[in-house]
Amino acid sequence: MNLEEGYSIITEKLQDWLNSAIEMLPNLAVAILVLILFYFIASIIKKYAGKLLHKVTTNKTIVGLAQTVLGVAVIGAGVFIALGILNLDGTVTSLLAGAGIIGLALGFAFQDIAANFISGILLSVRHPFGIGDIIDSNGYLGTVQKLNLRNTVIKTPQGQIVYIPNKEVYENPFMNYTKNGERRIDLQCGVSYGDDLEKARKITLEAINNLEGIDKDKDVEFFYEEFGGSSINYVVRFWVDFRTLPDFWAPRSEAIMAIKKAYDENDIMIPFPIRTLDFGIRGGEKLNTVLKSNSDLSSED
Known part of the structure; x- marks a missing residue:
């Protein structure tokens, strides 16, 4: 060519x-x-x-x-x-x-990334929690700081920032403490076996009902639960408005102080742990009795 x-x-x-x-x-x-x-x-x-x-x-x-x-x-x-x-x-x-x-x-x-991505979209649309809500998810309790396409960011009460993959949040149970705007405080304590249980119950209810900040529309509940090793144990329950963690901590602290003060004024004892020691072969004998018996046996010998 x-x-x-x-x-x-x-x-x-x-x-x-x-x-x-x-x-x-x-x-x-x-x-x-x-x-x-x-x-x-x-x-x-x-x-x-x-x-x-x-x-x-x-x-x-x-x-x-x-x-x-x-x-x-x-x-x-x-x-x-x-x-x-x-x-x-x-x-x-x-x-x-x-x-x-x-x-x-x-x-x-990228199936894991895609799963987190889709979970983030579903969480945003369904909106089970929002920014500022207090949640407990996958063993972490804290305030929600951010929800992005890959993870949910929460801040713990100690100040740490935790990143939880959206897939883990969406697929596992979690608790939203601020969704209803209220929370119940369950306070456990005990009184001595020698105290009048009716009197202890009455004094405890009066101490809690006189607190500021509790929900007066709901009754304070008091229940004895068990015969403990050194006390008869009970639980007292009352409700408070809840938006932040101090809304729970403060009234619980006030309740503890109020119960202690009321018990001191009315001669009701919150007992220390007590251990009873039995002496003798069969038990149930006092130490001085056992010592005297042993002394008598030695004298005879």
């Missing part, structure tokens, strides 16, 4: 491409208009979707993510339609197949 023949072939190819491009100009113009139209549709959908999602969740990350996904989906649909207009159906099929394979591979590779 000489130079002239090579030049002729190239020229013919270029001419064919130019003719094809000219023939496709109307379709290209329509495809561009379709892309522009879908871009504006995506903007409108993102705007109204944002307003709707803000009514469901206050998490701005989730709202922004949902808006982005919807926008990309709409624009992607526009791209596929535009490629169809340009008679590039084979390209569309290849893109879809490639996207499916890539999505499957990424799903296996």
Whole structure:
């Protein structure tokens, strides 16, 4: 092949491409208009979707993510339609197949991340707790600081920041202490076997009912529970308004001080642990009796 023949072939190819491009100009113009139209549709959908999602969740990350996904989906649909207009159906099929394979591979590779991601979305939508709520999840008690797409961030009463994967929060039971705005305090104590139990019960209820900050609409409950090793044990229960942990700690502390003061004023004893020692072969004998008996036996010998 000489130079002239090579030049002729190239020229013919270029001419064919130019003719094809000219023939496709109307379709290209329509495809561009379709892309522009879908871009504006995506903007409108993102705007109204944002307003709707803000009514469901206050998490701005989730709202922004949902808006982005919807926008990309709409624009992607526009791209596929535009490629169809340009008679590039084979390209569309290849893109879809490639996207499916890539999505499957990424799903296996990042399944834990995907699980945390989906769990974060579900937690944001269902809203079982919010920022500032006190929860106990996976053995950690603290105040919720942040809920992002991967984990839930809580701050413990000691000041540590704990990151709990959203999957663990969503799949396992957890307690929300602030959801109802109230909490019951169960305070256990005991009185001596020598005290009048009716009197102890009355004094205890009076001490608790005189406290500030307890819920007066709910009765204070008092129950004896068991015969302990050195005391008869009971539990007293009362309710308080609860928003933060000090709302629980402070009235419990006040209740302990009030009961101790009332018992001191009414000669009711909270006994120390007592251990009774039995002497003799059969037991039940006093130490001085055993010592005297042993002394008498020694004298006889």
